[in-house]
Every structure is written in structure tokens, then in C-alpha cells.
Amino acid sequence: MDTFIGVAAHKEYSMPEGDIYHPIQVGSALHNQIKGYFHDNEGENISEKNLNYSELTAVYYLWKSIKSDVKGIVHYRRLLAAKGGHKKTLGQAEIESIISSGKIILPRRRNYVIETNYSHYAHAHNIQDLDETRKIIEERYPDYAQFVDVVFNRTSAHMFNMFIMGSTEFDAYSAWLFDILFELEKKIDISDYSVQEARVFGYISELLLDVWVEKNNIPFVERPVIYLEGQHLLRKVVSFMQRKVLGQGDTHITSKVD
Template sequence: MNIKILVAAHKLCEMPKSDVYLPVQVGKALHPDLDLGYQPDNEGENISEKNPYYSELTAIYWAWKNLKADYIGLVHYRRYLGMKHGKDKWQCLLTKEEAQALCKEHDIILPQKRRYYIESLWSHYEHTHDISHLEKTKAIIAKDYPEYLPAFNEVMKRTWGHMFNMFIMKKSYADEYCAWLFDILFKVEKQIDFSSLSAFDARLFGRISELLLDVWIETKGYSHKEIKMIQMGNENWPQKIKYFLAAKFFGKKYMQSR
């Protein structure tokens, strides 16, 4: 069983030693002189130049079009999947053997749900970003993929979701997912005026796709298994909560990643 878990990164950083992980330099087309020694996302058919708008999705697009594997996954240089607990986070990352065992039993492997408690996914996006992005997405789904609209509406009402564009799944499933996802995102892209967006706000397609993964999984009826999301470094939870509440109650949009 050939499993490749892409590790999206835009800078040099520590990487897992196991060959089940494939570090991918995202946005390589925009930085041709920067060679991190990782798999570049601008080889073969690619959207590397769209990285300022698609974030880590340029890595999965490259894999969709160019990578040969039985299963593929996507994680980030700061966020991984794992099953163990311990002080040394690098020792807790999902191993090749663990990934193989999970893939034999489940269609899709996901991180544990991210819970927002007092916000639905729709209202959280509305309070932190430009809700017209989701409105355009919904309109395209209603027109071109109406069978996905019930799941879309249901997912948007929830106070939780499988976030961060992290997963492991059969390559055939990933091919199917990417064909659906990128068709929608490319159509949304045609309706966006990027000249009015900051660099932070321009990364909207990575955010929209976070919300669409559950829509696709539930419409298809594929089974999934949740495992730990391992954050490298420390998250400033008091600050996260502060900005979360400021967005909800005082209309202060996010100006940087939270």
C-alpha cells in the first residue's frame, strides 16, 4: 500500500523522517530562486502561481494531477495527524504503519472536529471574513451540483467541522474530490475582484475549501475516522478566544490567521 502524505510548506522547517511524508514547497512558481529541497508544486500540471489565493490547495492540486499513489493525504508544516500522546510531538505523528492500518479500515482519515460552540460555520465566516464568498459558493453548488446543496446547508448550520484541509484518503477518492472542489472554486474565482483584497483576505479559497470537505464526504456517504490534530509549537488560546469574541460581538474581522 503506497501512501503519500503531503506536508505543505512555504519555508524551510523541520520535517518528519518517515518516507510516508512528502514535503511540498507551495507557491514555487512565484519564488523560482527559492529551493527548499522539497517537491515543488509547479511541476507538471499545476496551479502554483495561484498559491496566494489557494494556500495549501496548490499542493493537493499538484498531487491530484501528477502523483502516483494508492492513498494521498494533506497536512501542514505546523499541523499534523497522529494517534499518540506525549511531550515529544514529533514522536506522536502518524507513522506509516499506523496510516496503513487506518486506511485498511476506513475510507477517509480526518482530524478531530474543530468546535466553535457559539458560532455556526456560516456565522463564523460571516463575522470573520467576507460572507459574499460563501454566498457565491452556495449559488454555484445550487446551480451546478444541486445534489450537494442539502449537505451544504446542513454543514453551514453546525458549530463544528473538520477543518484545516487535512485528510488521508484513497487516491481515487481524492481525484473525485478534487475534480468537484476545484470546479467550484475556479467558478467562484471568476467572480472575485482581488484588487480590493488584502493578502490575508485573498487566501479565501483555502478557507472555503475547509468548509466544503464535509459537504462532499456526507453527500458521497463515505465513512471516516477521526484522529488527533497535532499542532507544532504553542497556540495562543487566550488571544484566539479574544479575537473570536471580538469578531462575533463587535464585528471585528480577522486581519491575520488566528
């Protein structure tokens, strides 16, 4: 079984060990190319959209340019852990065993407890963009609409745009996702968005993954996320309360190293 796990990165960084992990430079069309990395501007690509699509430009590259039995996406500072461990990176044998059983691999759910996914997005971003996304899904994929409501009203989600799937599932999800996002791009005006908020299509896609999984009844296993640069938990809690109580605060917490 051929396995290709892309590691989305915008700079040189220490990569996980193993032949299955391959660094993909996101936004390669906008920057000097990093030697030894795959580049998301090769072949059919959306590399120039990286400032708005974040790691999804690597997902698009994997969809269009990589032929492999198993495909996945993780981040240079966030990886998926092996079963039973929070420091050992998920390895080839475990990945292929899970995929062979007919399941996909997702990061452990993030729980918001006192907020739904919808209200959390409303406190952190422009909720009109999420509402427009639902309209597009209702128009183009009406059989998905009820699952949008299920996911939006939950208090947990599989975040970070990290997943590992058999190529059939990976490509099917990508085709569905980008059809929706490209239509959304036509519908909303982000010309006055901040640098952070301009990543809107990356933010929205985090919720759409669970919609696709729910609708298609895709069995999955969860694995813990390894944070290579820490989580800044205190700052996240403060920012969360600022947004919820005061209606203001940072929408995104950056890593220790930009």
C-alpha cells in the same frame, strides 16, 4: 500499499520522520525553490495562485502529479497524531490500516459551540463569497445543495485542509473541489482584499470538505492535530469576541514564526 503524504510548506522546516512524508513547497512559481522539496509548479499546476489558494496548490499538485495508493496533505506546522497520542505523528502502518478498512482520515473537529460554521465565516470573512459558493454548487451539483445547508448550520467542522484518503477518493474530491473554486474565482472580485482575506479559496474549501464527505457518505476516523508552534488560544478567544461583539478583529492568527 504506496503512501504519499504531502507536507505543505513555504520555507525550510523540520519534517516528520518516515518515508511516507514528503515536503511540498507551495507557491514555488513565486519564490526561489527549496532544494530537496517537491515543488507545486511541476507538471499541470496552479502554483501561481498560492496567495489565494494557500495549501490547496499542494493538493492540486498531489491530484495531478502524484500516483500513489494513498494520498494526503498536512502542514509543516500542523500534523496529524497517532491514535491515543498528541505528540506522536500518525505513521504508515496506522494510515494504511485505516485506509484499507474503507475509511479516510480527518483532523479532529473544531467546535465553535455558540456559532454555526456560517455565522463564524460571516464574522471572520466576506460572507458574500460563501453565499456565491452555495449558488455555484446548487447550479453545478444540485444534489449537494442540501448538504451545504447541513454543514453551514453546524457548530463544528474539519478544518485546516488536512486529510488522508485512498487515491480514488482523493482525486474525486479534488476534481469536485477545484471545479467549484475555479468557477467562484470567476464570480468574485478580490482585487481590494487584504493579504489575509485574499486566501479566500483556501478558507472556503475548509467547509467544502465536510459537504463532500456528507454527500458521499464517506466513513472517516478523526485524529488529533499536533501544533508544532502552539495555538495562541488566548489571542484566538479575544479575536473571536472582537469579531462577534464588535464586528472587527483579526481574521487569522499567524504562527510564532512567519
